Amino acid sequence: MTLLQVEQLTKSFVGKNVVDKVSFALEPLTATALIGPNGAGKTTTMSMIVGLLQQTSGTVTMQGVLDIRHSIGFLPQYPQFYPWLSALEYVEMVGKLSGVPARGLREKSVKMLEYVGLGDVLHKKTATFSGGMKQRLGIAQAIIHDPKLLLLDEPVSALDPIGRQEVMNLLKEIQQQTTILYSTHILHDAEKMTDQVLFMKNGQLVEQGSLVSIQQKYADPKYLIQFVQEQDAANFAMRYEGQLDGLYVYLPAQQPMQQVLSSLVAEQKEIVKVERVTASLDEIFMKVAYQ
């Protein structure tokens, strides 16, 4: 059963389609990464889904329902809080706004803040919070009302490596109970928590599917042979029509590896390694973005 259905979502500003006929579906309890270069329309797409921006055409429905504001949590890239409210007051306030019953809300808010690691600063004003703490508070405010769908815009881009790791681990835990859609341009993170990848470029969805299927499609497997001497590499590349790159030679992976190895043995050249390589997500990203 599909949780969120996005159909032909389009946004035009002065005649230009910033988001152009984007359609996709989210299955329950999956994590989907929205990937694309800056200006691809990721944030605009998210803004339309959460209802901040009115789409020019197209629909967003959650199990048939159009007003989905009760069922979603949203974390923008740079969440801004009221500096005169404490973390606990803030989470309680937005919880009430999203319809969490007042009874037990205090306990729930405290638990939520402890869960994201802000248990020590419940009563501190958010004005004093660091970037990482704000991101955690942002996550707490986004899930206080147990949304079915959590949308995060670049949740880790502004964090240092440690904070990034911690937030990703947190999101992975949350994914056990909540469907997640997040945008990112840090593919390393996407690789860690993704069931589905959506590639956006110039407002259009240019590629979508499971991470595995996309990796297979764009894998472009090759043999990489690293020689000790450049001259050997050059000679080998010439004879076997390989692609030369300094000490490295790339051969197409159509032939079996034994054949490569036996030709290497026949040549009697010193090598460092032979390896079967596939395109990393970064390379796939570049390929999709510039094809």
Add this chain to the structure above:
Amino acid sequence: MTQFSVLLKKEFLESWRSFKFLWIPLVFILLGVTEPLTNYYMEDILAAVGNMPEGFQMLFPELTAADILLSTTGQYQLIGLLVLISAFIGSISRERHNGTATLLYVRPISATTVFASKWIIASLVSIISAVLGYVASMYYTAILFGSVAVSDFVKMLLTYCVWLLLVMAITIAMSAAFQTGAAAAIAIVLLPVGLLIDSAIGSFWPWTPWKLANHGLSFVTETVVMKDFGMALLFTAIAIISFIGIGILATKRNWRLTKV
């Protein structure tokens, strides 16, 4: 209804913790007590600081309590309004601009509750400030210049409170419709500048909302023309409702302008 009471509490807390409930009433009280004090001691002040020629005689008009209330109102209508406008002109536009509104606007709340909560709290601050200011002013006026009938004073105060409801409806509506800078400019043109223009050329139409405060004062001088007062009150009420409507529409329309 829950949403409304939550937002109302939020607006109250914001004004409370940014000391708006403290410093704005203080400004009005200071302005209010300055008028009776300076007018009463003007002669002494001049004698103490001025190098008046020997035998120089000054004629001071005999001021009544109503005259002092009139000049206090003059202060409030210029400096007081500027203080109120500058304190609340960013209510909606600034939240949109700095992105704090984003996390609220994605939740199931309506533009009406957002606008209403801000207007009500801003009006509350303004009314408390004006009432405390006028009472402080009246206290010294009563000691130094004589008193006025309490019922007339209350009528004048209530009239001024209605005018403040309009002031805040315009201020918050402009904040909803424009960015802070433009909103401030328009609110200043509509309110303090509008008062000046209306008093300069508007003697032909006694019913404009800008004249409501003067009608209120004429309760104290007992020169009130009830028909004109009623008309001004009616038009003020219409203006309040109109600006609330404009403000709610603008809040809704500019929902998307919040920084993501």
